[in-house]
Amino acid sequence: MSAATVWSRRVLVLAGTAAMAWWAWLALTSVPSHWWLLWAVWLAGSVALNDAIIAPLVIVLGWLVLVWLPALARDRTRGRVVADGPGRVRAGVVLRGAVLVLGTLLLVWFVALWSAAR
Structure with missing residues (x-):
């Protein structure tokens, strides 16, 4: 890995961490405390919905697209779709x-x- 790649990754991780900390601070200071339980339920529910329904659906749809995609559009040697x-x-x-x-x-x-x- 080049030095530029390492440096850019560190900058992006730092920026992402700072953004998450900023939004967490805003959520804790500006959202009324009686809404915290509702937000926690909403966040947990969204993760459960993604893991139980959305992710398996995307996997099945992706598999169906690959199965039904014309053979000419596939690179059979590497097992991936080639853009035309x-x-x-x-x-x-x-x-x-x-x-x-x-x-x-x-x-x-x-x-x-x-x-x-x-």
């Missing part, structure tokens, strides 16, 4: 970004609805 040019890669990046943005907006909308109902 930069257009597919760009389309994948754009679609993933769109899903991320829409998912974030949906989450913010649900939190706003939940807050308004309380």
Whole structure:
């Protein structure tokens, strides 16, 4: 590993740790204490939902896509899918970004609805 790689990893780990500490401090100081139990249940439930439903579903869907993908689009020597040019890669990046943005907006909308109902 090069020195630049080690340095950049250390900077990213430090920045990520600082961001998590900042958000934890904000959560502890700005969220009323009577909501802490609800937040803990929500966090534990989201982890359980991911592990029990979402992760297995993604694995099954990924397997189905690989099984049904045309044989020409697969590199059989290495067992992985080969992109047929930069257009597919760009389309994948754009679609993933769109899903991320829409998912974030949906989450913010649900939190706003939940807050308004309380």
